[in-house]
Amino acid sequence: xxxxxxxxxxxxxxxxxxxxxxxxxxxxxxxxxxxxxxxxxxxxxxxxxxxxxxxxxxxxxxxxxxxxxxxxxxxxxxxxxxxxxxxxxxxxxxxxxxxxxxxxxxxxxxxxxxxx
Amino acid sequence: xxxxxxxxxxxxxxxxxxxxxxxxxxxxxxxxxxxxxxxxxxxxxxxxxxxxxxxxxxxxxxxxxxxxxxxxxxxxxxxxxxxxxxxxxxxxxxxxxxxxxxxxxxxxxxx
Numbered sequence: 001x002x003x004x005x006x007x008x009x010x011x012x013x014x015x016x017x018x019x020x021x022x023x024x025x026x027x028x029x030x031x032x033x034x035x036x037x038x039x040x041x042x043x044x045x046x047x048x049x050x051x052x053x054x055x056x057x058x059x060x061x062x063x064x065x066x067x068x069x070x071x072x073x074x075x076x077x078x079x080x081x082x083x084x085x086x087x088x089x090x091x092x093x094x095x096x097x098x099x100x101x102x103x104x105x106x107x108x109x110x111x112x113x114x115x116x
Numbered sequence: 117x118x119x120x121x122x123x124x125x126x127x128x129x130x131x132x133x134x135x136x137x138x139x140x141x142x143x144x145x146x147x148x149x150x151x152x153x154x155x156x157x158x159x160x161x162x163x164x165x166x167x168x169x170x171x172x173x174x175x176x177x178x179x180x181x182x183x184x185x186x187x188x189x190x191x192x193x194x195x196x197x198x199x200x201x202x203x204x205x206x207x208x209x210x211x212x213x214x215x216x217x218x219x220x221x222x223x224x225x226x227x
Binding site for chain 1: 217219
């Protein structure tokens with residue numbers, strides 16, 4: 001597909017379990033972002049990758065959250081020991097080189113996480 | 117104080133009217149400002165960007181930026197029911213590429 005692809009689209013897990021969310025950005029896009037959106041809330045920045053630079057992890061809410069981006073393409077967001085407050089839609093977005101600094105983000109459809 | 121603030125709404129306007137959406141931001145060194153539209157259950161999509169003080173028009177949409185007062189607004193002329201959505205204001209902070217979003221304003225356009 002031509003867009004940002006995220007999987008799984010829905011994930012239900014039990015409190016305390018680990019989850020992995022995957023993002024496949026648009027080919028050629030150098031920047032990749034993770035946000036999360038709780039019900040009725042805005043987008044909360046989590047982490048930003050740009051090329052081979054060190055990621056901006058300033059938005060990760062706790063050390064239970066981590067993310068990596070392999071080969072400058074696919075990214076995985078991992079949440080360890082999930083808590084109920086982690087329930088949200090996790091959105092991935094990518095941006096082309098010409099868009100970096102202009103804020104043109106292309107979003108995936110999101111991964112809805114429900115922690116029971 | 118939140119980095120980017122918006123009235124959550126809902127803002128209700130009749131079809132054909134002008135909808136005015138406002139946003140304020142706290143970081144004075146912010147350089148780039150954006151409006152994203154998010155339909156219910158969907159992901160955000162970029163509709164306008166603005167970088168300089170003044171107005172920028174694109175079809176029925178006009179973005180306005182006032183850096184001295186630290187606010188940015190979006191006007192939608194001839195509002196249509198299909199414009200009903202949540203509008204998210206986003207600000208790129210200083211020299212960082214991180215894009216910070218407001219909580220969004222829900223717009224309802226009634227036929």
